[in-house]
Amino acid sequence: MTPTKLLIGQILVVFAIVIASVWFATEWCAAELNFQAQLGAPWFVVLGLPIYRPWQLFAWWFWYDAYAPAVFNKAGAIAASTFLSDPQRSFAHTLRRMMGTNHLGTSEHPRVHPVVASAAREVLNKSENERSGVLSTAMSFLAFSSNDERTAKRISDALGVVAMEVVPPGLG
16 A cells, blocks of 8 residues: 555545544534524434534534534534543643554554654653643634634634644645
């Protein structure tokens, strides 16, 4: 398998995970809002359960955030959860784990992705204060709140960060 095919496969897996998490957040939000008619017609119905388009969450968030901010903030957190690490684990532990995770190899011959390992090592080599700043900046892009900016802009910013992480060096 060529590196290009492997990279495209990884990108497709990441996009599938992102779409699945946004879709789950959309369905969760619709259920929390009792599948009200104001949400619009579902894309299709399965066993009596309305299924909405994954991206419908963002339109609802734009239009109805003032009516149910807690619901949309939690839906945003659910949608963003694929970008976050385990909250029980420290940031340094997460970085060390990234440096040892099998990204490219098989279970018999594990191989860490050199870009991921290098980026994790670079952040680990920073002082605790600098590392805290890196984490703080990353988390600010994933902060889904509407008290200072339109939520849609924050989502766009967060998804832009994810897109930049997926694009390999030299192709972006």
